[in-house]
Amino acid sequence: MPKILNFGSLNIDNVFKVDHFVQPGETMAAESLELLPGGKGLNQSVALSRAGAEIYHAGKVGHDGRWLVDLLEKANVHTELIDQTGSMTGVAMIQVNSSGQNCIIIHHGANAEITNDYIDSVLSHFHKGDMLLLQNEINAISRIISKTFELGMQIAWNPSPLDRTVFDCPFEKITYFILNEIEGFDLTGEKEPDKIAAALLKRCPNAKVVLTLGKGGVWYQDRDRVCTHGIYKVPVVDTTGAGDTFTGFFLAKILENCPVEEALRIASVASSIEVSRKGASISIPTLEEVVNSDLKMQ
Numbered sequence: 001m002p003k004i005l006n007f008g009s010l011n012i013d014n015v016f017k018v019d020h021f022v023q024p025g026e027t028m029a030a031e032s033l034e035l036l037p038g039g040k041g042l043n044q045s046v047a048l049s050r051a052g053a054e055i056y057h058a059g060k061v062g063h064d065g066r067w068l069v070d071l072l073e074k075a076n077v078h079t080e081l082i083d084q085t086g087s088m089t090g091v092a093m094i095q096v097n098s099s100g101q102n103c104i105i106i107h108h109g110a111n112a113e114i115t116n117d118y119i120d121s122v123l124s125h126f127h128k129g130d131m132l133l134l135q136n137e138i139n140a141i142s143r144i145i146s147k148t149f150e151l152g153m154q155i156a157w158n159p160s161p162l163d164r165t166v167f168d169c170p171f172e173k174i175t176y177f178i179l180n181e182i183e184g185f186d187l188t189g190e191k192e193p194d195k196i197a198a199a200l201l202k203r204c205p206n207a208k209v210v211l212t213l214g215k216g217g218v219w220y221q222d223r224d225r226v227c228t229h230g231i232y233k234v235p236v237v238d239t240t241g242a243g244d245t246f247t248g249f250f251l252a253k254i255l256e257n258c259p260v261e262e263a264l265r266i267a268s269v270a271s272s273i274e275v276s277r278k279g280a281s282i283s284i285p286t287l288e289e290v291v292n293s294d295l296k297m298q
């Protein structure tokens with residue numbers, strides 16, 4: 001089976017449980033504060049591993065981030081390519097309100113210290129047919145995409161959080177775009193899923209577009225077809241990491257050559273279970289839990 005390299009962020013999530021998101025000028029006490037392992041990169045590696053993929057994580061932590069690497073190791077992720085620098089590990093300040101919604105501020109820290117030499121040394125372990133997964137919480141995304149493309153690897157990109165750097169990236173080298181409808185709108189100026197997908201496919205005709213739509217489920221489109229999947233009924237405790245769980249399970253299934261419809265179903269069940277629990281990476285289910293789940297669709 002092809003290997004998957006996730007070149008991604010590792011963050012220390014400072015999770016504040018609050019009644020409501022803090023307002024301008026307001027100071028308020030949180031109900032609780034927990035320091036949890038996170039970062040879109042780390043969460044997606046955990047999800048891939050729990051879904052059964054052989055996953056290699058590359059990225060950087062600072063002097064205070066060794067525990068994140070240990071955690072990935074315990075989750076059966078290959079961690080030997082992760083580098084430790086002398087600076088601070090990436091940090092996320094996350095408010096989770098009483099409806100389980102979140103708002104997040106990140107500080108990149110060591111995630112923004114990816115160098116050309118490091119990229120070359122990581123990629124020397126991979127070959128044609130392997131897959132690269134990227135988010136947008138590390139620097140040098142454009143270069144990583146171009147260098148990986150030269151190797152003949154497939155590239156899955158979750159351009160989140162979306163900022164202006166994304167517009168300079170070589171879109172035509174991407175195999176899978178995995179993004180939400182807000183990111184889709186920011187990238188294409190379109191609001192409807194079919195129009196967002198069509199705009200991306202016009203630019204990259206061979207790509208596959210996976211659009212997560214929150215309560216609207218998920219929309220998949222490639223040059224030949226469209227598939228959709230709805231959401232499941234669960235109590236929403238914390239939505240942090242739902243998209244990461246979806247991405248990890250979807251790609252793990254695609255790498256096993258699972259039909260797209262089944263990959264969408266498994267990924268949707270996994271992310272529904274994830275939002276019914278507290279935290280990001282700590283609430284990602286195992287494949288066994290997903291397969292044995294009796295969740296009903298909404």
Ligand code: RIB
Binds near residue numbers: 043242
């Ligand atoms: O997608 C959720 C993640 O976004 C959190 O774990 C946080 O670290 C931010 O990067």
